Amino acid sequence: MRGRHGGWHGPGPESLFGLGERRGRGPWAGPGGPPFGGPPRKARRGGVRAAILLLLSEEPRNGYQIIQEAEERSGGAWKPSPGAVYPALQQLTDEGLIRGEESEGRKTFTLTDEGRAHVEANPPEAPWAEHADPQEWPGDVKAVFKEAAQLGTALIQVVQAGTPSQITEARKLIGDTRRRLYGILADETDEPDENEE
Known part of the structure; x- marks a missing residue:
């Protein structure tokens, strides 16, 4: 829903990104389930x-x-x-x-x-x-997901309190960051950007 400043007043970053802390397992563990949220997985038969x-x-x-x-x-x-x-x-x-x-x-x-x-x-x-136990992930992996949770918090604040131009700037920044992340894995990426204007 839209707030009085024209921003979004809805679910927080934990709900949107599945990065909420739960029982001390850190921001990389989704609420009530595996990393990035979602229902707990089923075990194999037996x-x-x-x-x-x-x-x-x-x-x-x-x-x-x-x-x-x-x-x-x-x-x-x-x-x-x-x-x-x-x-x-x-x-x-x-x-x-x-x-x-x-x-x-x-x-x-x-x-x-x-x-x-x-x-x-x-x-x-x-x-x-x-099932992967987040506590056993390497320290760098934990740090990446902690940064992602903090990014989600910052994004929600911009969307809630930002002007339309600030929100547009944030969207472009996130798109650029996403492309750069793919660039880490390959020299070039043909991944399309659906939000390009």
Whole structure:
């Protein structure tokens, strides 16, 4: 929506660029999901089952703890849904690989002896290993996305408070910067500029 100065008064840079900070993971991690925002990705088939077996091989956990730990280990890139976790817990219980015990209103699950033997004989691959953890990115990569978040903040301020001519100048500057970024990868780029006047 337009503000009283003719600028935009809408979502901030976190919403537009997916660069919001979340739980201390830095501005390169999108809110509630992977870098640049968007919904958390799904793991490959069997990933929920593997996650449960791996996490329960470490210590007993309830369903909520399994979901939260999987999200944490993937850096927020993957969060299994309750609709996937609880049926998998029931299936593993039916197979005799885990057992659940009620405690303080929650059911805590542990591996059975059969389940522990199964994990040792068939070590599951951690599904969160498929997802890049922003904490493990090189320092330069983190710095680039931090600068991008700050650029987004500056852009929103210009759009909110700037005059039409200032906004036009900002648009041209961003277009030039985008072309120069592509130029880093190649001597020439034929990437079209849809906003050229």
